[in-house]
Amino acid sequence: xxxxxxxCAASADATASTVPDELQLVRDLALALTDDPDQLLLHYQPVxxxxxxxxxxxxxxxxxxxxxxxxxxxxVTVEAxxxxxxxxxxxxxxxxxxxKQATVWMRTIGREFRMHVNVSPLELRDxxxxxxxxAALVESGVPPENLLLEITETALLTDDETRDTLLALxxxxxxxxxDDFGTGYSSIAHLQRLPVDTVKxxxxxxxxxxxxxxxxxxxxxxxGLVQTLGVMxxxxxxxxxxxxxxxxxxxxxxxxxxxxxxxxxxxAFLPSEGKGTGRWASASPA
Ligand code: C2E
Ligand code: MG
Ligand code: MG
Ligand code: MG
Numbered sequence: 491x492x493x494x495x496x497x498c499a500a501s502a503d504a505t506a507s508t509v510p511d512e513l514q515l516v517r518d519l520a521l522a523l524t525d526d527p528d529q530l531l532l533h534y535q536p537v538x539x540x541x542x543x544x545x546x547x548x549x550x551x552x553x554x555x556x557x558x559x560x561x562x563x564x565x566v567t568v569e570a571x572x573x574x575x576x577x578x579x580x581x582x583x584x585x586x587x588x589x590k591q592a593t594v595w596m597r598t599i600g601r602e603f604r605m606h607v608n609v610s611p612l613e614l615r616d617x618x619x620x621x622x623x624x625a626a627l628v629e630s631g632v633p634p635e636n637l638l639l640e641i642t643e644t645a646l647l648t649d650d651e652t653r654d655t656l657l658a659l660x661x662x663x664x665x666x667x668x669d670d671f672g673t674g675y676s677s678i679a680h681l682q683r684l685p686v687d688t689v690k691x692x693x694x695x696x697x698x699x700x701x702x703x704x705x706x707x708x709x710x711x712x713x714g715l716v717q718t719l720g721v722m723x724x725x726x727x728x729x730x731x732x733x734x735x736x737x738x739x740x741x742x743x744x745x746x747x748x749x750x751x752x753x754x755x756x757x758a759f760l761p762s763e764g765k766g767t768g769r770w771a772s773a774s775p776a
Contacts (some may be wrong), residue, residue, distance in 0.1 A: 515566075516570050523576065526557075529555050529557065530580075530583060531553040532587050533755055534551070534753060536754065537604070537606065538646055538745055538751070540725075540745045541743065542737065545751075547606055548759065549746065549753075550591070552567060554567045570611075572584045577610050585607055586629070592637070593630055595760075596636060601636075603636065605636060606640050608640045609640060614698065616646065617654075617655070620662065624662055633663070640648060641668060641669060642668070643671055644674045665687050666687060666688070667690055668689045669690050671716070673692045674713070678715050678719070687695065688722040689722070691713070691716070695709050696709065697733070700736055706736070710740050713740050722743075723742055723743065724745065725737050725747075726747065728750055729747055733749070734749060
């Protein structure tokens with residue numbers, strides 16, 4: 491049926507096994523954060539210029555290798571952390587590690603390299619969040635414009651505290667991006683009033699782009715609207731060359747997805763390091 495292909499098959503990453511004991515999981519996460527932070531890892535996925543194939547950035551994606559349970563899905567980990575306040579130390583760990591890595595890739599890839607870090611709406615509601623980001627930037631020596639904080643669309647429809655935080659982050663010079671655009675409320679008028687400089691178009695709008703014409707037109711229409719904002723647009727979840735080609739023809743310049751490179755440990759990120767971006771599968775649960 492027309493439009494049906496818009497709903498892509500669920501990502502293997504997103505469909506982790508259900509958690510048998512949530513409370514124990516939270517205890518284990520608290521313990522990992524204080525006593526064994528090596529259980530928590532970051533994988534990095536390239537953000538690529540679709541015209542040249544050049545890497546312009548990386549998204550840091552959390553991985554937790556639980557000593558008994560094995561890999562825990564980042565969605566499960568983040569949700570557990572959000573329910574208990576552990577999101578604050580977890581977010582700090584992710585930010586510090588990602589910035590440290592950014593200094594390395596700014597030297598090898600170039601000064602324009604941007605590190606994308608996912609931020610929970612709960613972190614933004616904490617008035618001390620801006621100070622923590624400022625401190626992490628100073629500590630790492632990364633200029634604010636080389637950091638992009640990714641915030642989901644729904645998080646942006648909230649309270650005044652969040653809005654104040656976003657404005658303060660913008661004043662700091664940090665990039666702000668809307669993640670998973672097209673899955674939530676998706677009001678362009680609303681977007682226009684927010685201090686965002688990047689919009690990441692959700693995979694659900696990308697995977698149909700090579701399919702039937704209604705999906706193609708929907709994606710093109712959404713891209714056209716977002717393009718009027720004059721922001722950087724990144725298409726997420728590009729799995730096939732044909733999708734990249736269609737997106738390029740629609741004027742979408744940046745992309746991310748398995749076709750361009752899977753999330754991998756830092757050592758496997760750069761092709762020049764011998765392993766090649768995308769060759770190593772992500773260690774998140776299958
Ligand atoms: P997200 O920020 O939208 O990240 C993109 C997700 O899509 C990642 O899943 C990535 O592995 C996956 N992906 C990338 N390319 C493709 C593709 O071509 N096809 C498919 N099917 N999937 C692709 P992941 O790593 O499982 O992360 C899931 C979500 O967990 C993230 O979605 C983000 O919302 C959250 N998350 C991950 N790390 C963190 C973190 O450090 N902090 C916070 N607050 N949230 C995080
Ligand atoms: Mg993201
Ligand atoms: Mg996303
Ligand atoms: Mg997404």
